[in-house]
Amino acid sequence: xxxxxxxxxxxxxxxxxxxxxxxxxxxxxxxxxxxxxxxxxxxxxxxxxxxxxxxxxxxxxxxxxxxxxxxxxxxxxxxxxxxxxxxxxxxxxxxxxxxxxxxxxxxxxxxxxxxxxxxxxxxxxxxxxxxxxxxxxxxxxxxxxxxxxxxxxxxxxxxxxxxxxxxxxxxxxxxxxxxxxxxxxxxxxxxxxxxxxxxxxxxxxxxxxxxxxxxxxxxxxxxxxxxxxxxxxxxxxxxxxxxxxxxxxx
Amino acid sequence: xxxxxxxxxxxxxxxxxxxxxxxxxxxxxxxxxxxxxxxxxxxxxxxxxxxxxxxxxxxxxxxxxxxxxxxxxxxxxxxxxxxxxxxxxxxxxxxxxxxxxxxxxxxxxxxxxxxxxxxxxxxxxxxxxxxxxxxxxxxxxxxxxxxxxxxxxxxxxxxxxxxxxxxxxxxxxxxxxxxxxxxxxxxxxxxxxxxxxxxxxxxxxxxxxxxxxxxxxxxxxxxxxxxxxxxxxxxxxxxxxxxxx
Numbered sequence: 460x461x462x463x464x465x466x467x468x469x470x471x472x473x474x475x476x477x478x479x480x481x482x483x484x485x486x487x488x489x490x491x492x493x494x495x496x497x498x499x500x501x502x503x504x505x506x507x508x509x510x511x512x513x514x515x516x517x518x519x520x521x522x523x524x525x526x527x528x529x530x531x532x533x534x535x536x537x538x539x540x541x542x543x544x545x546x547x548x549x550x551x552x553x554x555x556x557x558x559x560x561x562x563x564x565x566x567x568x569x570x571x572x573x574x575x576x577x578x579x580x581x582x583x584x585x586x587x588x589x590x591x592x593x594x595x596x597x598x599x600x601x602x603x604x605x606x607x608x609x610x611x612x613x614x615x616x617x618x619x620x621x622x623x624x625x626x627x628x629x630x631x632x633x634x635x636x637x638x639x640x641x642x643x644x645x646x647x648x649x650x651x652x653x654x655x656x657x658x659x660x661x662x663x664x665x666x667x668x669x670x671x672x673x674x675x676x677x678x679x680x681x682x683x684x685x686x687x688x689x690x691x692x693x694x695x696x697x698x699x700x701x702x703x704x705x706x707x708x709x
Numbered sequence: 710x711x712x713x714x715x716x717x718x719x720x721x722x723x724x725x726x727x728x729x730x731x732x733x734x735x736x737x738x739x740x741x742x743x744x745x746x747x748x749x750x751x752x753x754x755x756x757x758x759x760x761x762x763x764x765x766x767x768x769x770x771x772x773x774x775x776x777x778x779x780x781x782x783x784x785x786x787x788x789x790x791x792x793x794x795x796x797x798x799x800x801x802x803x804x805x806x807x808x809x810x811x812x813x814x815x816x817x818x819x820x821x822x823x824x825x826x827x828x829x830x831x832x833x834x835x836x837x838x839x840x841x842x843x844x845x846x847x848x849x850x851x852x853x854x855x856x857x858x859x860x861x862x863x864x865x866x867x868x869x870x871x872x873x874x875x876x877x878x879x880x881x882x883x884x885x886x887x888x889x890x891x892x893x894x895x896x897x898x899x900x901x902x903x904x905x906x907x908x909x910x911x912x913x914x915x916x917x918x919x920x921x922x923x924x925x926x927x928x929x930x931x932x933x934x935x936x937x938x939x940x941x942x943x944x945x946x947x948x949x950x951x952x953x954x
Contacts, residue, residue: 472800476801476804493820548716549717551717567914567917568922646809654903665811665812665815669903674816
């Protein structure tokens with residue numbers, strides 16, 4: 460029932476938004492090159508649904524690969540830094556500085572290194588994801604109560620068992636905060652990566668529509684990006700609620 | 710602390726040394742990885758062009774950052790004072806925010822042209838949302854009982870906002886603003902890559918099309934320096950203003 464009510468509210472919200480959109484175009488006489496009608500955007504979409512579908516799948520693949528790799532490497536880094544403070548002190552400042560670099564400027568270089576492939580975009584998405592996950596894993600591991608660790612150790616638990624049974628689960632709420640951030644960032648990385656040259660993908664659709672000054676097509680691509688962005692974020696948030704059932708922070 | 714700092718310096722020296730020797734030793738071509746010294750030399754020899762571009766990009770980023778921060782905090786305060794407006798506007802705001810900023814860039818370029826205005830708008834938007842969300846979370850964080858206590862002494866909503874909610878929200882607002890520093894430069898540069906007459910992003914784009922990768926690295930070096938300085942400055946102000954943390 461609650462799921463049904465949520466879907467109902469969502470549908471209502473979308474209907475209100477659509478009515479506002481169309482109403483303001485009529486009421487204020489907004490020019491179509493600024494804000495095209497929903498009908499025009501829909502027509503643009505229906506003219507070539509295949510292109511949008513393929514673009515969606517392509518960008519989804521890049522985002523997912525980059526995100527998954529970033530999450531794995533991030534958690535791994537966090538554990539390594541937690542275990543080896545010397546490494547943490549030596550490497551974390553470099554990581555921090557590397558994140559103040561306008562990463563996306565690297566897009567051009569990454570596309571040069573890896574060629575114009577799916578992998579190149581996934582690498583950019585990876586680069587944007589792994590850092591927040593590393594930092595938050597470390598934060599979460601550090602916040603584990605030492606008394607609990609001592610208790611497990613007094614029962615003869617090995618370091619590995621303490622890590623897997625206590626420290627990592629306790630760090631999960633923090634890790635998921637970073638994963639949600641990474642979900643948004645990896646999609647941006649994938650889209651911008653596509654600007655450096657490709658044939659399919661949401662980024663390509665956006666760029667083509669801009670060069671052709673085709674505003675309805677631009678909006679259609681923005682909507683596809685919105686669906687992908689919300690869907691991915693909602694999936695991560697859903698996984699968070701399922702996995703961290705004892706209540707996440709924030 | 711000192712030990713950690715020493716290790717950090719050691720790490721940086723090893724990293725830079727490794728980079729330099731790898732690039733020189735394997736004589737990697739510059740499109741793979743130019744040596745650090747080569748990048749610095751290139752940045753120095755084209756310093757006039759780079760500094761001018763850096764000024765342009767920094768102006769866009771700072772203007773957008775200021776506007777975005779003001780709008781973000783203002784909107785959060787407004788919505789926390791008027792709950793009906795909040796429940797009406799939040800879904801629309803979240804929907805707008807669910808689209809990756811990059812997807813709006815082409816549209817904003819078409820709307821505002823390829824001058825400075827389009828970059829300022831996009832930076833303001835990206836910064837605004839980050840600051841807005843953290844400010845709202847901060848304003849909500851206030852202890853219910855403190856509010857009740859102030860009310861029982863006859864404080865109005867504005868007094869509660871000024872004396873209780875805003876100070877309580879400051880650490881989160883500041884955190885949002887600190888994260889936004891880096892983001893403002895990234896958004897400005899990315900938008901410049903799509904279309905501009907000047908700026909670091911434009912230089913990077915030009916250098917890529919001319920396959921001049923040392924120049925790309927030089928521009929990234931300059932951009933990173935601005936971004937680090939901006940991040941450090943906002944962090945320093947934060948430590949001054951929020952002394953109780």
